Amino acid sequence: MAGRWSGLLRSGFGPPDFLRLAAASSFSGAGMSGEQVILGLLVYRITDSSAWVGTSLAAYYLPLFIAGTLAGAAADRFDRRILIRGLEICHCVALAAVAGVIAAGLGGLAMMMAISVVLGSLRASTQPLRVSYVYDLFGRTAIVSALGRINFAVRFGHLVGALAAGRITEAAGADAAFLVLAAGHAVAWLLVSRLKSAGQASVNPAERVPLRRNLAEYLNELAVNRTLTMLVLLTAAVELFGFSFQTGVPELAADRLELGADGLGDLNAARAAGGVAASLMLSAGLGPLHRPGRLYIGVILVFGLGMILLGSADSFPWALAALFLVSAMATASDVLTQSMVQMSVPNALRGRAMGAWSLAIGISPLGHIEMGLLIGSLGLAGAYAVNGSVLILLSVGVALGLPALRRL
Numbered sequence: 001m002a003g004r005w006s007g008l009l010r011s012g013f014g015p016p017d018f019l020r021l022a023a024a025s026s027f028s029g030a031g032m033s034g035e036q037v038i039l040g041l042l043v044y045r046i047t048d049s050s051a052w053v054g055t056s057l058a059a060y061y062l063p064l065f066i067a068g069t070l071a072g073a074a075a076d077r078f079d080r081r082i083l084i085r086g087l088e089i090c091h092c093v094a095l096a097a098v099a100g101v102i103a104a105g106l107g108g109l110a111m112m113m114a115i116s117v118v119l120g121s122l123r124a125s126t127q128p129l130r131v132s133y134v135y136d137l138f139g140r141t142a143i144v145s146a147l148g149r150i151n152f153a154v155r156f157g158h159l160v161g162a163l164a165a166g167r168i169t170e171a172a173g174a175d176a177a178f179l180v181l182a183a184g185h186a187v188a189w190l191l192v193s194r195l196k197s198a199g200q201a202s203v204n205p206a207e208r209v210p211l212r213r214n215l216a217e218y219l220n221e222l223a224v225n226r227t228l229t230m231l232v233l234l235t236a237a238v239e240l241f242g243f244s245f246q247t248g249v250p251e252l253a254a255d256r257l258e259l260g261a262d263g264l265g266d267l268n269a270a271r272a273a274g275g276v277a278a279s280l281m282l283s284a285g286l287g288p289l290h291r292p293g294r295l296y297i298g299v300i301l302v303f304g305l306g307m308i309l310l311g312s313a314d315s316f317p318w319a320l321a322a323l324f325l326v327s328a329m330a331t332a333s334d335v336l337t338q339s340m341v342q343m344s345v346p347n348a349l350r351g352r353a354m355g356a357w358s359l360a361i362g363i364s365p366l367g368h369i370e371m372g373l374l375i376g377s378l379g380l381a382g383a384y385a386v387n388g389s390v391l392i393l394l395s396v397g398v399a400l401g402l403p404a405l406r407r408l
Helices: 002-013 016-047 050-065 067-075 080-103 109-138 143-172 174-192 211-224 226-241 243-256 261-283 292-311 316-343 347-361 364-401 403-407
Strands: none
Touching: 016 050, 016 080, 016 109, 016 143, 016 174, 016 243, 016 261, 050 109, 050 243, 050 347, 050 364, 067 080, 067 109, 067 347, 080 109, 080 174, 109 143, 109 316, 109 347, 143 174, 143 261, 143 316, 226 243, 226 292, 226 316, 226 347, 226 364, 226 403, 243 261, 243 292, 243 316, 243 364, 261 316, 292 316, 292 364, 292 403, 316 347
16 A cells, blocks of 8 residues: 555656655755744844845855856756755754854844855755756656756755744744754755756756856856846846845734734745745646746736735735735746746756846845835835735736746
8 A cells, every 4th residue: 555655656756866856855945934934033023124134044045156157157067966965954054053052142234244155155066966956857848847846845844944933933042943944954854865867857967067167158148148148147136126025024914913923934824835835836737837927927917916905905814815826926937037047058067047147136135125115215115015016016027028928
């Protein structure tokens, strides 16, 4: 009977190595959402300012410009499985060290910013490797549904991590919460240490070139590949005006809804649940998704509407529902752009293509700073309304002015 259920799981979710990667990604996702909840809460308690929360998130995502690009180049140069294992060890050590810093009473504002940069650097390096390896396992035909599955695993981890981080921080302190997150990454390392297959679409070792040449080829591809350039610019715009919604969540929880750390964890869990739902929808079926470009335009439109709803939320259920919707659209945007970027380049450049995607989402520090400043001048409702309206206008402009995207 156990063998029968194991076979059903493998046939419905993917090959054994993908199951291992997905399980490890859940623990990694728990670590990411958990550390964001804790860091955001600590910074808000220190400063009583959403602008500083935005600045800390900017520091967290700033390494995407460098670490994400380098990780993409490294993904095309070295064995992706080895790199993934090494990153899990680094996550485990870094989070344990942060727990020690907090326990020693050294968690001032400057230290929180430094911790954000370190943890953000590790997170920036993870995504290009994970997405490239998923493509290795499944190939072009099933990439959208495969990335939907891996995003489901990550977002499920986000859900658990947000709930656990808020409650553990409330009950035992931030240092204990960081130690639990470190333990989760230790489990993730055990899982990825068992990855066996390089994948059907992995880069031939004979095609691998030195890292410097990798970066030169990456810059050349950005210059000549109009589809890739278009996707990078659109991803950056949505990142700037959409994903910055996270900046206002601590103030929404603490001031408008008068919630503690556990309530903030619940709001972040609603974010994760929206991501889980979107991932499940996109992962349905194993075949290719027709016209992902058209779906992407619709996602941007609904993303903007959700931002406006979130800014007007004046009750806990309303905030949960709005965060669920916004996060679902954010996840759908990620899956679709990752898939289209991977499909827009030759096989040997896929790691570097994800480096380009990381470069695009590296604009997020400006978005978090922009959102923090908008909240300071216009309040939560005004800030979310401005950015949501920009997303709506962007979706209309793309639909009318970029027929190439509609044909993807």
